[in-house]
Amino acid sequence: MLPKQYRLKKRSAFKATYKVKHSTHSGGVTLFAGILKKEDYPTKVGFVVSKKVHKRAVKRNRLKRLMRESYRQLLKENNLGNSQQFMSLVFVGSDRALGKSFSEIKSSIQKTLEKL
Numbered sequence: 291m292l293p294k295q296y297r298l299k300k301r302s303a304f305k306a307t308y309k310v311k312h313s314t315h316s317g318g319v320t321l322f323a324g325i326l327k328k329e330d331y332p333t334k335v336g337f338v339v340s341k342k343v344h345k346r347a348v349k350r351n352r353l354k355r356l357m358r359e360s361y362r363q364l365l366k367e368n369n370l371g372n373s374q375q376f377m378s379l380v381f382v383g384s385d386r387a388l389g390k391s392f393s394e395i396k397s398s399i400q401k402t403l404e405k406l
Contacts, residue, residue: 318398335379356395371403373406
């Protein structure tokens with residue numbers, strides 16, 4: 291599980307991140323990046339899968355868990371690239387990512403972070 295200090299929780303924080311409109315997409319995963327940091331504190335991360343992607347909550351939650359775990363592993367490996375200079379990140383899963391395995395999701399997230 292992602293440590294509490296890295297989690298994006300408030301609705302207003304999600305909206306502020308979307309408002310910046312800085313995004314990249316790869317393999318069914320879209321990444322929205324917030325504003326650049328001025329001080330040195332950890333980047334907050336959120337994971338979203340819309341109800342329009344799949345009507346079953348089990349499928350949506352599985353995709354969120356896969357994205358969260360792959361980000362956690364990349365954080366542990368310190369393989370996040372330039373993404374740590376942003377205040378917040380929001381990963382949005384689409385229907386193309388639903389049937390993918392963990393390794394495919396991890397490579398998609400890594401590609402989006404590299405594009406950023």
